Amino acid sequence: MNDSDSTRQKMEDEEYEDLAGMSKIVIQEVELAVMLPLFRTYLLHHLGLTPTVGVLLHGPPGVGKTMLAHAVAKKANVPIYKISVTECLSGALVGPEETIKKIFLEANSTAPAIVFIDDIDAVTSNNGDFHDDTARLRIFSQLRKCIDESYQLSCQKVSERSDEKCGCVVIIAETTRLDAIHPSLKTGERFGCQIAVDYPNEEARNDILVKFASKDKVDAGDIRKVARSTAGFVGADLASLVDKARTLAVDDRKDLTLSEFEKAGKMVQPLIREGFSVLPCLNWDDVGGLGYLKRELSIEIVDRSKRPEVFEEHGLDLWAGILLYGPPGIGKALVAKAAANEAGATFIHIKGLELPKNYYGGSGLAEIFRRARICSPCVIFFEEVHTLLSKDRGKERGLVAKQLYYTLLQEFDEGKNQGLFLIGSTDRLEAMDPSVLRYGRFGKRYYIPLPSPGDRGKIMAVLARKNNIHTDADLVGLGMHSLVNFSGADISKLLNQAFVAASKRGSADSRIVNNEDFVTALKKISPTISKEENQHYESVAKEFKLL
Secondary structure, three states: OOHHHHHHHHHHHHHOHHHOOOOHHHHHHHHHHHHHHHHOHHHHHHHOOOOOOEEEEEOOOOOOHHHHHHHHHHHHOOOEEEEEHHHHHHOOOOOHHHHHHHHHHHHHHOOOEEEEEEOHHHOOOOOOOOOOOHHHHHHHHHHHHHHHHHHHHHHHHHHOOOOOOOOOEEEEEEEOOHHHOOHHHHOOOOOOEEEEOOOOOHHHHHHHHHHHOOOOOOOHHHHHHHHHOOOOOOHHHHHHHHHHHHHHHHHOOOOOOHHHHHHHHOOOOOOOOOOOOOOOOOOHHHOOOOHHHHHHHHHHHHHHHHOHHHHHHOOOOOOEEEEEEOOOOOOHHHHHHHHHHHHOOEEEEEEHHHHHHHOHHHHHHHHHHHHHHHOOOEEEEEEOHHHOOEOOHHHHOHHHHHHHHHHHHHHHHOOOOOOEEEEEEEOOHHHEOHHHHOOOOOOEEEEOOOOOHHHHHHHHHHHOOOOOEOOOOOHHHHHHHOOOOOOHHHHHHHHHHHHHHHHOOOOOOOOOEOHHHHHHHHOOOOOOOOHHHHHHHHHHHHHOOOO
16 A cells, blocks of 8 residues: 555545444445545446435444534535424424525535435435325425435436536435435435435444544553443434443542443443333343253353453364243243343244234344344354244244244355344143254253242242241242242242232231241142143153253
């Protein structure tokens, strides 16, 4: 690289210095779409191409879409005019239609220029129904008219063989809800160019953290650990995290360290993540019993997430496909959520019965996997997975079930799942297609039986931690001797009924549950799993060698 190339590269780095962690491919896509119509109309004419007038940036909030638009304008050294759709709708602007028109007229008079439209989805409707909202309809119509006029002017400049100094107006819009955009705006002459700006992956999060913490003396290894533990965080979240960690360090009168980041991580919650589930603050201590399963999932999920280098050194995969089998109400979902929290992973909860309705054709399911890979480590929990992967999926459920089935198998087999942990739960293992139970798919299978007497006592103790229980109540003894065939869900119902019984006493201590309240509750609550049903589950577990 010669001196001029080095200088040019340095200038480009400075222009994009605020875009730490942004995908270079995304930046190049935006540049390609914007720079040609801004400056090289003559080249478009020579190639016989029509100019790109609209570029639609879509992605979650806080990933830097607005920042990217301004950075491109800065590099191009052109004016950028902003239209805030939410301000137009809120009444903050007097005569919003006229304001929009003036902005476009000014942009065209100073071309080459960029018009940036913020939250364009606020004014549009994907089905064209404005529900008699005439103000919204007028603003929508004005925007569309101005975009069309800009397109016509741009085409005219290209057809007239305009020289290099004569550029066009490019409109960059941003949205967090691509599906909400009216179809008429997605046409080639409007916003035919649509570019996704997605969640940062671990490497991108590391770059963002390095930038935000550049003035602090933070060990590079600590930054890497923070990046690994913040899956699903966007740039705005990471900025808040660094600020909070820095504040904690100042309060403690010490340098910024991993300890402050860990404390800050408990205080800073990421922005709402589309497609991801919000996890309650669960850990292994919140799961009564199941010691063996917790140890296994600690190795399969937690250790792989927190110490991936150890597994990579031994040539082991950094993903897992795990199937949890057992009766309803034994805590399969609870275990999956606790494992995700222990691993510091994002969590996606997909209910099997909702798959055909919410992920028609498999494309939605593929999108979920794409997001999960970006936000890895990620636990994807398939509840009632047998409804998707059953033997008779094609006989009764038709084309949609087949498409979902093959999409899921394709996602399993493509080998791109590093950092993903797929957990399926089922109470009908015998109904599942044998092909999904092999290694590389749901190869790890665990039977979760009804809790043992000892585990019932532990579940009672865990569930009663945050409640007022009289000292005479022997929770462990009650769990061990009086709750035969009770599942975790049954025990939870029993506790709730005991609190109801206590509240009905009407005495001063009616908020404190005693032994008599449990005796009363036991008369109304019985196990939901019969002895015969439990024997069936055990029989199936033996058939699949899980016992």
